[in-house]
Amino acid sequence: MAARAIWKGIIRLGDVKVPVKLYASVEDRSTHFRLLHRKDRVPVRQAMINPETQEVVPYEKVRRAFVTAEGDLVLLNDEELETIEPPSSRTIHILQLLPPRAIDHRWYVRPYFLGPDEGSDGIYAAFIGALQKEGREALTRWVMRKKEYLGSLRLVAGYPMMTVLRHSHQVASTEDLQLPEGPKLASKEIDMARSLMDMLTADFKPSDYRDEYRARVQELIAVKSSGGKVKKIPLRKKPKTDDLQSALEASLRQERKRA
Amino acid sequence: MPDDDDGDQTRELRGFWSGNIAFGLVSVPVSLFSASRAGGVSLRMVDEDGTPLQRRYFCSKEERLLESDEIVRGYEVDEDRFVVIEDDELEAISPDKSREIKLENFVGVSDIDPAYFERAYFLVPDEDGSRPYWLLARVMEETGRAGIATFVMRGKEYLVAIIAQHGILRAETLRFHDELRKPEQVGLPGIAKPDSKLVSSILRAMRKLRAKTLDEDSLTDEYSSRLEKLVQGKMRKGKDVVKAPDDIGPSERESAEIIDLMQVLKDRMRGKEKDSSASRTGEGAKTKRSTLDERSKEALYKRARALKIKGRSSMNKQQLIDAIRDEA
Numbered sequence: 089m090a091a092r093a094i095w096k097g098i099i100r101l102g103d104v105k106v107p108v109k110l111y112a113s114v115e116d117r118s119t120h121f122r123l124l125h126r127k128d129r130v131p132v133r134q135a136m137i138n139p140e141t142q143e144v145v146p147y148e149k150v151r152r153a154f155v156t157a158e159g160d161l162v163l164l165n166d167e168e169l170e171t172i173e174p175p176s177s178r179t180i181h182i183l184q185l186l187p188p189r190a191i192d193h194r195w196y197v198r199p200y201f202l203g204p205d206e207g208s209d210g211i212y213a214a215f216i217g218a219l220q221k222e223g224r225e226a227l228t229r230w231v232m233r234k235k236e237y238l239g240s241l242r243l244v245a246g247y248p249m250m251t252v253l254r255h256s257h258q259v260a261s262t263e264d265l266q267l268p269e270g271p272k273l274a275s276k277e278i279d280m281a282r283s284l285m286d287m288l289t290a291d292f293k294p295s296d297y298r299d300e301y302r303a304r305v306q307e308l309i310a311v312k313s314s315g316g317k318v319k320k321i322p323l324r325k326k327p328k329t330d331d332l333q334s335a336l337e338a339s340l341r342q343e344r345k346r347a
Numbered sequence: 348m349p350d351d352d353d354g355d356q357t358r359e360l361r362g363f364w365s366g367n368i369a370f371g372l373v374s375v376p377v378s379l380f381s382a383s384r385a386g387g388v389s390l391r392m393v394d395e396d397g398t399p400l401q402r403r404y405f406c407s408k409e410e411r412l413l414e415s416d417e418i419v420r421g422y423e424v425d426e427d428r429f430v431v432i433e434d435d436e437l438e439a440i441s442p443d444k445s446r447e448i449k450l451e452n453f454v455g456v457s458d459i460d461p462a463y464f465e466r467a468y469f470l471v472p473d474e475d476g477s478r479p480y481w482l483l484a485r486v487m488e489e490t491g492r493a494g495i496a497t498f499v500m501r502g503k504e505y506l507v508a509i510i511a512q513h514g515i516l517r518a519e520t521l522r523f524h525d526e527l528r529k530p531e532q533v534g535l536p537g538i539a540k541p542d543s544k545l546v547s548s549i550l551r552a553m554r555k556l557r558a559k560t561l562d563e564d565s566l567t568d569e570y571s572s573r574l575e576k577l578v579q580g581k582m583r584k585g586k587d588v589v590k591a592p593d594d595i596g597p598s599e600r601e602s603a604e605i606i607d608l609m610q611v612l613k614d615r616m617r618g619k620e621k622d623s624s625a626s627r628t629g630e631g632a633k634t635k636r637s638t639l640d641e642r643s644k645e646a647l648y649k650r651a652r653a654l655k656i657k658g659r660s661s662m663n664k665q666q667l668i669d670a671i672r673d674e675a
Binding site for chain 2: 123256
């Protein structure tokens with residue numbers, strides 16, 4: 089079944105306009121739980137309370153405040169907050185065309201596929217053709233549901249995929265972290281670690297990894313739902329190795345035997 | 348208590364997960380800390396007088412606030428019929444994976460399509476100056492490899508890529524293969540043969556926008572800048588400003604936590620020599636720490652109120668623990 093579009097927009101590139109529809113390309117498959125009150129098994133509700141009085145404050149009386157560096161609070165009302173909302177628009181601006189991977193994956197948040205809008209098949213196909221020839225990734229900006237987004241736009245499996253990016257202050261960088269000098273590592277240790285890693289290296293095949301836990305959570309729910317008991321798997325105790333070098337030697341022996 | 352709410356107000360400088368990285372028979376005890384921050388400048392919920400509010404769970408049947416140990420996870424099997432799932436049951440499903448990230452496969456970092464990446468955590472070594480940590484980080488960074496594994500954290504299995512950069516290991520969660528839709532699953536139509544004239548005109552427009560590197564300035568959050576401007580205007584006029592006399596600046600908290608985290612990271616990377624903070628992590632302090640850690644935030648808050656600790660209403664759990672410890 090075809091997915092439903094979540095938004096419509098128009099990519100603008102000079103005079104060229106490409107009307108597109110946005111589709112989620114991630115499917116959430118995890119098991120969702122509700123939080124319950126243990127005693128009566130009623131789903132809990134969230135409430136805002138005044139911590140001094142422990143009284144619940146009804147939502148219509150809740151205000152928003154900006155906290156300054158000094159700890160002062162500046163109260164903001166809805167009208168004021170509206171004045172700083174971005175103007176609504178359907179335009180997806182292309183800011184830059186960058187070499188592939190120029191946008192580090194740490195900026196990536198969530199990908200969406202772009203499909204053609206009604207009647208835009210021709211220009212949509214031409215846009216894909218051009219992106220293919222150009223071989224680059226576009227940095228985009230748009231406003232969706234009163235929020236500003238930045239995205240990376242590139243072809244995946246022949247179709248345009250636009251990924252929402254994080255804002256600059258959301259990514260903690262280790263670049264400026266002046267690490268202390270580490271412990272001395274013996275060149276033998278480095279060589280052995282490298283050999284072990286070489287033996288374990290292969291191409292990335294995403295389909296080799298399955299979420300087995302998900303199915304077992306569902307089994308657990310089914311068993312408990314029919315009043316059954318669950319058997320617990322004991323934790324395997326592992327021998328502790330304090331000596332790095334002998335642990336590496338033993339690992340290499342073990343791996344060579346497997347190969 | 349299951350805490351599915353990663354809201355700003357409940358953030359603490361505490362690892363999301365603690366366990367071991369296993370590389371062959373080499374084992375590295377680590378804790379995971381978030382490497383990304385919530386979006387934008389966060390606004391605080393307050394009442395009409397400007398008192399900062401707390402988010403709490405509430406039972407609508409008994410009409411009262413709940414302590415965290417009164418809350419359990421439930422799965423709705425039928426309408427209004429729930430099966431209660433305890434934390435230890437979730438952990439018992441896969442005890443090994445709940446404690447260990449086993450690196451049995453390595454791939455080139457650039458072989459992983461960026462669409463797989465979800466969220467990044469820093470791996471902080473639990474032991475000061477951990478040699479296996481330094482070794483793993485160094486060899487992985489030099490070879491440009493990522494270790495791929497699956498592990499269980501907070502009742503969910505994650506596919507994860509362990510990546511080394513600047514001497515630090517990061518755990519980046521990846522989406523499972525079946526969580527990424529293919530164009531045909533989305534229902535995208537076949538693509539017609541493009542009109543070559545149209546393609547050329549689009550290419551001309553694209554060429555004008557070519558650049559070599561990402562302009563990181565364009566990644567700034569403009570909403571936050573406008574919000575800050577609005578706030579500054581109100582402060583100049585002194586309008587709607589509530590002075591918080593006994594409060595320290597909670598808006599600093601988040602960035603302060605990141606700075607703290609960086610400090611913790613640096614300290615743990617360092618060798619064994621004792622520094623001024625060593626006494627806090629000594630055996631005696633440890634027992635005290637764990638008993639305080641086990642208490643609910645509400646219990647800590649009550650204790651803080653009894654001790655008349657200033658600024659307690661805006662403290663998170665760790666700050667309360669620290670303040671009580673300082674007072675005692």
